[in-house]
Amino acid sequence: MAHQSDLIESDILAYLKSQEEKTLLRFITCGSVDDGKSTLIGRLLWDSKMVFEDQLAALEVDSKKVGTQGGAIDYALLLDGLQAEREQGITIDVAYRFFSTDKRKFIVADTPGHEQYTRNMVTGASTAQVAVILVDARKGLLTQTRRHSFLVSLVGIRNVVLAINKMDLIDFDQKQFDAIQRDYEKFAAPLGFASITAIPLSALNGDNMIEASANTPWYSGPTLMGYLENVPVAGDSRGEPFRLPVQWVNRPHLDFRGFCGTIASGTVRPGDEILVASSGRTSRVARIVTMQGDLPEATAGQAVTLTLKDEIDVSRGDMLTIPDAPPLHTRHPEAHLVWMHDEPLQPGQLYLVKTASAVTPGRVTAVQYVVDVNTLEQKQEPTLGLNGIGVVRLELDRPVSFDPYRNNRDTGSFILIDRYTNATVAAGMVITAPVDPDAVQVTEFTPEVVVCEDAAPVRISLSAASVSASGASVVDLSSEGCAIEFEISPSFIEHLGKGNRVLFRLKDLGQLHAVALLAFQQRLSFEFDRTAEGISILVFRRGIKPVENSYADTGTSI
Amino acid sequence: MSDNLTHLQQLEAESIHILREVVAEFNNPVMLYSIGKDSAVMLHLARKAFYPAPPPFPLLHVDTTWKFREMIQFRDRMAAECNLDLIVHVNEEGVNRGVSPFTHGSALYTDVMKTEGLKQALDRYKFDAAFGGARRDEEKSRAKERIFSFRSANHRWDPKSQRPELWNLYNTRIKPGESIRVFPISNWTELDVWQYIHLEQIPIVPLYYAAVRPVVERDGMLIMVDDDRLELQPGEKVEYKSVRFRTLGCYPLTAAVESEADTLPRIIQEMLLTRTSERQGRMIDHDQAGSMEKKKQEGYF
Numbered sequence A: 001m002a003h004q005s006d007l008i009e010s011d012i013l014a015y016l017k018s019q020e021e022k023t024l025l026r027f028i029t030c031g032s033v034d035d036g037k038s039t040l041i042g043r044l045l046w047d048s049k050m051v052f053e054d055q056l057a058a059l060e061v062d063s064k065k066v067g068t069q070g071g072a073i074d075y076a077l078l079l080d081g082l083q084a085e086r087e088q089g090i091t092i093d094v095a096y097r098f099f100s101t102d103k104r105k106f107i108v109a110d111t112p113g114h115e116q117y118t119r120n121m122v123t124g125a126s127t128a129q130v131a132v133i134l135v136d137a138r139k140g141l142l143t144q145t146r147r148h149s150f151l152v153s154l155v156g157i158r159n160v161v162l163a164i165n166k167m168d169l170i171d172f173d174q175k176q177f178d179a180i181q182r183d184y185e186k187f188a189a190p191l192g193f194a195s196i197t198a199i200p201l202s203a204l205n206g207d208n209m210i211e212a213s214a215n216t217p218w219y220s221g222p223t224l225m226g227y228l229e230n231v232p233v234a235g236d237s238r239g240e241p242f243r244l245p246v247q248w249v250n251r252p253h254l255d256f257r258g259f260c261g262t263i264a265s266g267t268v269r270p271g272d273e274i275l276v277a278s279s280g281r282t283s284r285v286a287r288i289v290t291m292q293g294d295l296p297e298a299t300a301g302q303a304v305t306l307t308l309k310d311e312i313d314v315s316r317g318d319m320l321t322i323p324d325a326p327p328l329h330t331r332h333p334e335a336h337l338v339w340m341h342d343e344p345l346q347p348g349q350l351y352l353v354k355t356a357s358a359v360t361p362g363r364v365t366a367v368q369y370v371v372d373v374n375t376l377e378q379k380q381e382p383t384l385g386l387n388g389i390g391v392v393r394l395e396l397d398r399p400v401s402f403d404p405y406r407n408n409r410d411t412g413s414f415i416l417i418d419r420y421t422n423a424t425v426a427a428g429m430v431i432t433a434p435v436d437p438d439a440v441q442v443t444e445f446t447p448e449v450v451v452c453e454d455a456a457p458v459r460i461s462l463s464a465a466s467v468s469a470s471g472a473s474v475v476d477l478s479s480e481g482c483a484i485e486f487e488i489s490p491s492f493i494e495h496l497g498k499g500n501r502v503l504f505r506l507k508d509l510g511q512l513h514a515v516a517l518l519a520f521q522q523r524l525s526f527e528f529d530r531t532a533e534g535i536s537i538l539v540f541r542r543g544i545k546p547v548e549n550s551y552a553d554t555g556t557s558i
Numbered sequence B: 001m002s003d004n005l006t007h008l009q010q011l012e013a014e015s016i017h018i019l020r021e022v023v024a025e026f027n028n029p030v031m032l033y034s035i036g037k038d039s040a041v042m043l044h045l046a047r048k049a050f051y052p053a054p055p056p057f058p059l060l061h062v063d064t065t066w067k068f069r070e071m072i073q074f075r076d077r078m079a080a081e082c083n084l085d086l087i088v089h090v091n092e093e094g095v096n097r098g099v100s101p102f103t104h105g106s107a108l109y110t111d112v113m114k115t116e117g118l119k120q121a122l123d124r125y126k127f128d129a130a131f132g133g134a135r136r137d138e139e140k141s142r143a144k145e146r147i148f149s150f151r152s153a154n155h156r157w158d159p160k161s162q163r164p165e166l167w168n169l170y171n172t173r174i175k176p177g178e179s180i181r182v183f184p185i186s187n188w189t190e191l192d193v194w195q196y197i198h199l200e201q202i203p204i205v206p207l208y209y210a211a212v213r214p215v216v217e218r219d220g221m222l223i224m225v226d227d228d229r230l231e232l233q234p235g236e237k238v239e240y241k242s243v244r245f246r247t248l249g250c251y252p253l254t255a256a257v258e259s260e261a262d263t264l265p266r267i268i269q270e271m272l273l274t275r276t277s278e279r280q281g282r283m284i285d286h287d288q289a290g291s292m293e294k295k296k297q298e299g300y301f
């Protein structure tokens, strides 16, 4: 393996030291069938000298026997390692390959283009930070290009390369390149990528792969390798709220109870206050234990063992978090679902829902809509079939801690498992959790209307007396015709300060201003939801343990 | 996924997460311990994952009876030092039939003594999850395998219908008799393994370091004369050369390389400058194209 650095020969210890500081980038190749994904990775491995002599000898033999290039080197064969793939000249399952340059280490997942194997593409994408989306310059955008782009955006990849490949077959025509780039930018606008970098390539011949190609004098952007070496590695979540899904409780003897897991976000130090999201109980971190001595601090990405100062009940499936920004704790998440099984989703049927550490039975209660991957339009359909993508409502047997996926990939994701076949049937990404309908005690409150002149807003006075029930109460304003204004008594604020929550039902967005103003002035938080009836806003004070409601957390009967 | 950690710290955390997930979800896991450098790293990671407890599973070594003697000594020492149960399994049927790499050829020998032996042991102890130290960068079909790799009740791998594996959410559900092979260091490269051994000062079998050893040259490979079962063929003679091993297996099937590298940094240096892959020294990979995939389908690790 010819690593370039002269340091290897002259000073191996210095070289090893320099290796320790390298960053790691995980990326995927994706796009439609035969656009050249495997060839592109094969070529990158080749050009970065990651192919050994014995592998090269095998590649030459293979290229003659099963290659698609008439006996010349078929770089895709470095990737397509399964017999079935080599016989058919296609990729079936994702291949993980590794290479490094002087700047970075790379883990690349080469994914299949065939629609039939979309689940394997999603497998590769779920852990990637950057996507290289290939397009055959002769064909332009295809359905699979769009489907993969949508999936890439769903799994939270923000930076993409639009690799316009096989430029050698269209004489490196700039017009065609520009047209494809324009088409793509138009299509991808709603997907919200942070950057789209279009590069004209010939994966087969190496144009613009490592070095700028003489065949594209009109192109002044980065080469593919230049891009990969310099794109910022996203995902530093040290500054985010602390989250530790508890994976395992370590009890070697009576005097030690360690909570093990991988920190999903944030930073933790001994002495920090933590909250158990499911029970609302709090404690402080006593130690961060490792075999090589206790740590003064641990951050996102580390697999740790924490001990706590108090004997509180914590087990696998719980989430340790900071008290003033707890996660959603809900039975009814709303989520994007990517269906990955031949048998379509059965709404109402029980599946196993596996999240960061809990496995909970649950069902999909409603498919809100299905997305047409070509137009990104929403369609009403009763279920999701193989490779279908949509937004669904779930009902879990007991509440589970989540964050919205866009905030946290680790605590916002889940998979669905079929209880009978044990197949992994879907991948889910939490969008939000609407107010738990059964967590709300409805104490109907008829607001006291002070005045209602024509243009003047209706004044509504809010006091603890009007929302006396503990837990959550509802203030229904959906029948109010005109603009509203609140008159707030201190007792109302005190009521929220005790952990009580108030749900405002609004008629339209015009009424939102008053609620937002209330939250702003009183330093409250709120969650917004659009429901069939209209708009509902849950107002609460963050960092305070919610008052228990009357409903039992034991789950619905199966 | 975090850029404040070095790449080795990220790999370490991923592996520890996998090890813990298995212990939390399975009834009866086992760690396949092959005594090589990858097993050494995997064992070290397990000790870190469960500290201060010892790893809560036994080690299993499927002994073909043709391992280097130094490997067996090292194995027994490590199990004792780490306070772990060590299960050594030998396919007695193979021994009774006198199966050896010399008389039966490497393919049949591997199948009987390794694959069959492994399946016997997994069945006998009813293990539902087995850790292995395989890495994706070793071989083309390994590059395709999941970290949690499902096996039917007959221990078969079906490469065409692997479960999707998303984020770090591993599907651990199996029916009675089925099992999962788990590869905690899937995403490590050979260089990562060496660097980590260097940084964490992990003990490895001395055969990895160059020393003067008795070898014969056979079919262009240097085979170490580890005991008197190696019969010299006409024209072969035992020579003393400074050699070491890039990978360790059964001594008649594992070629040595001539080398002076007797420290870790020098081993790494040599590895970085070489033009051949580590598996080149393994005869079982050369039998036929796609042979690893086939062996894996049949239950080989």
Ligand SMILES: Nc1nc2c(ncn2[C@@H]2O[C@H](COP(=O)(O)OP(=O)(O)OP(=O)(O)O)[C@@H](O)[C@H]2O)c(=O)[nH]1
Residues within 6 Å of the ligand: A032, A033, A034, A035, A036, A037, A038, A039, A040, A068, A069, A074, A076, A089, A090, A091, A092, A111, A112, A113, A114, A165, A166, A167, A168, A169, A201, A202, A203, A204, A205
């Ligand atoms: N002329 C030319 N041919 C190319 C180029 N890139 C790939 N090819 C050829 O296109 C064919 C398909 O390439 P692959 O790399 O297997 O395509 P893929 O996208 O990995 O295909 P799937 O994984 O099956 O979806 C092969 O015959 C390649 O040799 C290119 O830049 N120029």
Ligand SMILES: [Mg+2]
Residues within 6 Å of the ligand: A037, A038, A039, A076, A090, A091, A110, A111, A112, A113
């Ligand atoms: Mg391919």
